[in-house]
Amino acid sequence: MPKTWAxxxxxxxxxxxxxxxxxxxxxxxxxxxxxxxxxxADVHASLNERVGLASVYRVLESLHAAGLVxxxxxxxxIARYEPLRESGEHHHHLVCTECGKVEAFDDPALERAIRRxxxxxxxxxxxxxxxxxxxxxxxR
Amino acid sequence: MPKTWAxxxxxxxxxxxxxxxxxxxxxxxxxxxxxxxxxxADVHASLNERVGLASVYRVLESLHAAGLVxxxxxxxxIARYEPLRESGEHHHHLVCTECGKVEAFDDPALERAIRRxxxxxxxxxxxxxxxxxxxxxxxR
DNA sequence: AGCTTGACGAGAATCGGTATCGTCAGCCGC
DNA sequence: GCGGCTGACGATACCGATTCTCGTCAAGCT
Ligand SMILES: [Zn+2]
Ligand SMILES: [Zn+2]
Ligand SMILES: [Zn+2]
Ligand SMILES: [Zn+2]
Numbered sequence: 001m002p003k004t005w006a007x008x009x010x011x012x013x014x015x016x017x018x019x020x021x022x023x024x025x026x027x028x029x030x031x032x033x034x035x036x037x038x039x040x041a042d043v044h045a046s047l048n049e050r051v052g053l054a055s056v057y058r059v060l061e062s063l064h065a066a067g068l069v070x071x072x073x074x075x076x077x078i079a080r081y082e083p084l085r086e087s088g089e090h091h092h093h094l095v096c097t098e099c100g101k102v103e104a105f106d107d108p109a110l111e112r113a114i115r116r117x118x119x120x121x122x123x124x125x126x127x128x129x130x131x132x133x134x135x136x137x138x139x140r
Numbered sequence: 141m142p143k144t145w146a147x148x149x150x151x152x153x154x155x156x157x158x159x160x161x162x163x164x165x166x167x168x169x170x171x172x173x174x175x176x177x178x179x180x181a182d183v184h185a186s187l188n189e190r191v192g193l194a195s196v197y198r199v200l201e202s203l204h205a206a207g208l209v210x211x212x213x214x215x216x217x218i219a220r221y222e223p224l225r226e227s228g229e230h231h232h233h234l235v236c237t238e239c240g241k242v243e244a245f246d247d248p249a250l251e252r253a254i255r256r257x258x259x260x261x262x263x264x265x266x267x268x269x270x271x272x273x274x275x276x277x278x279x280r
Numbered sequence: 281a282g283c284t285t286g287a288c289g290a291g292a293a294t295c296g297g298t299a300t301c302g303t304c305a306g307c308c309g310c
Numbered sequence: 311g312c313g314g315c316t317g318a319c320g321a322t323a324c325c326g327a328t329t330c331t332c333g334t335c336a337a338g339c340t
Contacts, residue, residue, distance in 0.1 A: 019306060021318045040297080052320035057297065059318095075213040075269070077296065077327085094263055105257065113253040117245065118272060123234055125274035129215075132258060134265035159337060161287050180328080192289035197328065199287095217296085217327070 005083050006032035009068045016066055023051045027059040036104045037072055037080040037093070074102060074131050092130040098139035105132075145223050146172040149208045156206055163191050167199040176244045177212055177220040177233070214242055214271050232270040238279035245272075 003011075006028045010020055018024070030046055031038060043056045060081050063069040069081045074095045080102075084090070091106040110130065118125040143151075146168045150160055158164070170186055171178060183196045200221050203209040209221040214235045220242075224230070231246040250270065258265040 017317090019317055021306080023319070054298080054321080055319055061298090071215070073213060073215045075211070077217070079297080094261055094265075096263070097266065105261065107253070107257045110250075110253040110257055113247070113250040114270070114272075117247045117250055118274075121234055121245065121272065121274075122277045123236070123272065123274040124280055125234075125272045126237065127274070128270065128272045130254070130268065130270050132254075132261065132263065132265045132268045134258075134261075134263040134267070137262045140264055157286090159286055161337075163288070194290080194329075195288055201329095219328080 004032060005068075005085050008086070009063065009066075009083075012066055012068060013062060016062075018062055023047075023055045024059050024062075026051070027056060028063070031063075031069065031081065031083050034082070035085075036082050036091070037074075037102050038082065039078050039080045041078070042080075070127065072129065075133070076100070092132075094132045094134075094136070096136035096139055097133050098135050101136055103136070144172060145208075145225050148226070149203065149206075149223075152206055152208060153202060156202075158202055163187075163195045164199045164202075166191070167196060168203070171203075171209065171221065171223050174222070175225075176222050176231070177214075177242050178222065179218050179220045181218070182220075210267065212269065215273070216240065232272075234272045234274075234276070236276035236279055237273050238275050241276055243276070 009028050040056050044053050072080045091104040094103040149168050180196050212220045231244040234243040
């Protein structure tokens with residue numbers, strides 16, 4: 001029985017010297033429930049605005065520094081975060097240019113093509129992002 | 141003999157109802173000289189700060205609305221623009237997480253993989269962006 | 281040349297995100 | 311259990327990129 005991502009994240013942050021306060025736990029559990037694209041404002045709203053927005057940013061930042069979340073930027077100037085689970089599976093995003101909806105997709109052939117580019121690049125690539133923008137089928 | 145991108149852009153903007161003032165012409169010619177990733181601040185600096193920054197933004201916005209430039213966002217919160225030339229050739233970006241350098245690459249196999257994803261997506265995809273992030277070989 | 285209308289520049293406003301700081305509470309050793 | 315250290319918290323000030331507002335000016339039509 002594998003630990004949940006939330007348990008693992010709390011454990012890893014504690015080992016990194018962070019304490020587990022109530023905001024940290026709440027944010028981690030929210031992220032574990034979602035698994036795609038949550039913004040700081042989303043978290044703040046989901047927590048009923050009973051926590052300071054700055055604390056939300058702090059927790060998200062600490063999770064990012066510990067490599068526990070991926071930071072996703074789809075070009076609208078709002079940073080979103082999603083859990084990076086042990087399995088290593090990840091996905092990329094389709095953004096509707098009309099309604100702003102964000103959807104996930106994944107494609108093994110695309111991942112292979114990207115890995116080949118990474119190998120040729122001369123960079124120590126840590127992350128890649130692919131964003132497709134266009135009108136979704138309900139908006140066209 | 142094909143028209144230059146700058147000439148074409150001025151023509152298309154005029155047809156779209158814009159007038160050609162000095163700032164517009166200067167910005168278009170700057171973009172035509174570069175072909176990768178120029179920010180509004182870059183343009184403003186290149187023009188010796190003799191023009192209003194707001195005008196630079198306005199021109200870039202009008203070019204984007206007319207589909208003459210691609211807007212590139214590599215996740216550092218700065219919007220960059222590059223000309224979209226007739227030939228349709230385009231590239232994607234490698235960003236150094238240490239020094240912030242942005243480099244271009246292109247890869248036909250990657251483009252094919254993306255086109256297949258686009259076809260399956262149900263979206264009318266207008267643009268795609270791929271960003272690879274990691275340490276460049278001088279920063280490692 | 282006169283008129284209309286968009287282009288321009290300066291500066292205010294907005295907005296996401298970050299830094300600061302005083303206070304509070306979790307955790308440690310006793 | 312108690313005192314003290316240290317990080318977590320919330321409020322608020324701040325920052326930098328972008329957008330808005332508005333008075334003025336000039337491009338282009340007649
Ligand atoms: Zn996602
Ligand atoms: Zn991927
Ligand atoms: Zn480029
Ligand atoms: Zn491409």
